[in-house]
Amino acid sequence: MILKRIENVLSQPYGQGAQKKVVIGAADGAPTFVMRIFDVIPGGASSDHSHDFEHEVLILKGQATLKSDGPDRLVTEGTAIFIPANERHQLVNSGKDTLRFMCCVPLRGEDSSGVAPSGSC
Numbered sequence: 001m002i003l004k005r006i007e008n009v010l011s012q013p014y015g016q017g018a019q020k021k022v023v024i025g026a027a028d029g030a031p032t033f034v035m036r037i038f039d040v041i042p043g044g045a046s047s048d049h050s051h052d053f054e055h056e057v058l059i060l061k062g063q064a065t066l067k068s069d070g071p072d073r074l075v076t077e078g079t080a081i082f083i084p085a086n087e088r089h090q091l092v093n094s095g096k097d098t099l100r101f102m103c104c105v106p107l108r109g110e111d112s113s114g115v116a117p118s119g120s121c
């Protein structure tokens with residue numbers, strides 16, 4: 001069993017004004033899932049994309065505008081989002097504070113070096 005404090009996990013730049021932490025992944029011996037945390041500055045965003053694996057997202061802090069092929073939706077702290085495979089998605093920090101969300105993906109959605117293949121989250 002492994003316990004970590006997320007403040008001790010290194011961040012890497014991601015997207016437009018975003019930082020990503022791979023909290024639990026292949027480097028920890030996880031065989032199936034990867035847990036990532038994203039911090040996004042106001043006005044910043046994750047990439048606008050789709051891919052052939054799902055996301056399970058939980059908004060931990062702040063608010064975001066969730067963009068997809070449907071209407072934009074406002075999501076706030078405590079909202080969980082299931083994004084099926086191949087569905088377009090982007091989270092834009094539309095608030096005044098840092099947006100923090102957790103995003104879990106299958107292992108193939110994140111390579112073992114911790115660097116996302118193009119299109120991950």
Ligand SMILES: [Zn+2]
Pocket residue numbers: 049050051055089119120121
């Ligand atoms: Zn994605």
